[in-house]
Amino acid sequence: MVDLESDSTYAIAGIYSFGRGLIARPEIRGDETAYQRMARLRDGQIVMSKLNAWEGALATVDDEFDGAYVSPEYPVFSVNEKNAYPAYLKHLLAWPGLWDQLTPRGSMVRRKRTTPATLLATCVPLPELAEQRRVADKLDVLMAQHSRAMSDVPSQKALRQVAAAGLDRVLSHWANGTVRVDQVCASVNDTVHPGDDRGQAEEFVGLEHIAPHFGERIGSRPLGDEKGRKFRFAPGDILYGYLRPYLNKVWLADRHGLCSVEQYVLRPNGAMPAELIAAGLRSKSVLDRVLDATHNLQLPRLRSGLLMAMELPAIPQEHREQATAEIEAYSQRVIELEKRQRRRDDLLTVLRPALLDAAFSGRL
Template identity: 70%
Template sequence: MTDLQSDGRYQITGIYSFGRGLIKRPVIRGDETSYRRMARLRTGQVVMSKLNAWEGALAVVDESFSDTYVSPEYPVFSINSENAHIGYIEHLLKWPELWNRLTPRGSMVRRKRTTPVTLLATEVPLPGLAEQRRVADKLDILMEKIGTMVAISPGAEDACQLAVSGLDQVLARWATGTIRVDEVCELVSDTVHPGDDPSPAKEFVGLEHVESHFGVRTGSRPLGDEKGRKFRFASGDVLYGYLRPYLNKVWLSDRAGLCSVEQYVLRPNGVMPGELLSAGLRSKSTLDKVLDATHNLQLPRLRSGHLMAMEIPGIPRDRHKQAVADVNAFMQKVRTLDNHQRRRDELLTAVRPALLKAAFNGQL
């Protein structure tokens, strides 16, 4: 342990949960903490979080974290090189079964700490050094291959980017110019207070029920004992989330309901169908304008006047049917791609613990 000097500067290190390794925290002065002593990390040591060890907050220290500091809440251990290979231990600390063996029992689990005694008393598979090296080397190769697959393969975030950027291209095929939002819809503020009759609404759709970028409702909740005022919307209205608008939560409703007052209710006036209004509001060109208008705000909110004055692709009436079909076909393809990518990501995520399980059960 190192005695802290009040005017000294110390690079602090923390630990991610779920085997994700160490993280550098801000540099602090010695007089900025109540701790008088901290441990100075060295390459090859093991460090553990007392509070979160049971959910994978353990790691081997690599060179980039050598000479950083951890508080007494992070016990530090040396590896006995005569009995344990550092590469084997590094993989062992990422093994979910080890975390499970460290999990406190009983109530108030999250307030319980894993002590150094508990970690040292926990039994783990430990074959001879030669076998440890073999297992570690094989796991290194396999984990590197998985990492490469993740790095070079498009992920779910790529489908989100395509969902917004591709809409500009689809709409441009049919647009003859631009049109202001307030020329194609009106802003409706049909307010329902607690105790009012919400009819014909039977459910509530909040921002949490709308998926970012895809224009899809992912859920709702039945009405009952509503607190605070809500907006009533009708089938065919477009709901636009103006709180944290970078989330790009825009939904064309297919039912009547209530929504939060953090959403604008836009009612198409017949100049363009709701499908094209919704697509135009979700497109990258519109999202970029929204980000420019709100990026300096601590809690981003898009003013209604700003939204209604924005311009989106203007599509003539004789092209509406084809444009709507084109938008729907494009979004269906993007949603299919997103589903495939999410499934692939889930499978890749599951491969790592499966390999560790096989390795520490003598099956690798």
């Protein structure tokens, strides 16, 4: 523990939850905190958050954080290297099986703290030092491979950019000039208030039910006691989410329903197939113009006039069937890639705790 001096600065460290290690906080002056004393960390020590230890806020100190400071809310422990191999303990602290033993019981769990005495009294698997080294060395290799696999996975953002940019490539291949949205669509405000006749509508499709960038409906809910006004849509209409338009939520409806008033209902007039209009609205070139028009707004909303004035690729009659088929094939490939990536992400997410379970149960 170090007595803080008011005119001195101190590098502060915190702890991520879920076994993700230490985090560097901004430096502070001694007179900028109510604490009079803090603990100075040393390489190889162990740090715990009293408040969040039960959800994995435990970490070992490495060179990067040697000499950093933590508040009294973060007890610091030395390692007895006669009994414990530091690299083994580093993996042990990332093990959900240990966190489970630290989980407070009863109500108000998030207000309960883990004391140093509780951590020290917790029983953990601790084989002989030679076995600890073997397990730690093997986990080092496996976790490095896991980290590389995680970093090799394209981000959802990157995949969505690919989806939007690919539409531009397909459409530009067949396009001959551009056409304004209001030349191929009309904006329809078929408003339904609570208690009104819903017509043929049987379900509600809101912004939360449309996948960003992929033009795919991912859910709906049955109509019930609806609150507030809604817009009615029909098969062939295009729903465009104008609230937070950077999410690029555009869907070509295949059913009757109601949607939120945060979506524009666009009804194609037959001048161009609805599939090509919807693809154009989701394309990167249109999205970029939308972002330019709304980026400085605190709660981005795209005005209907701006949307209706947007330019879309104009596909000549003789190429529309081919362009539509190519758009459909491309969209299906992107959706399948997204599903595979999601499955891979899920597998990689469960792999890390599975490896730790195997290591600390003697199966590694």
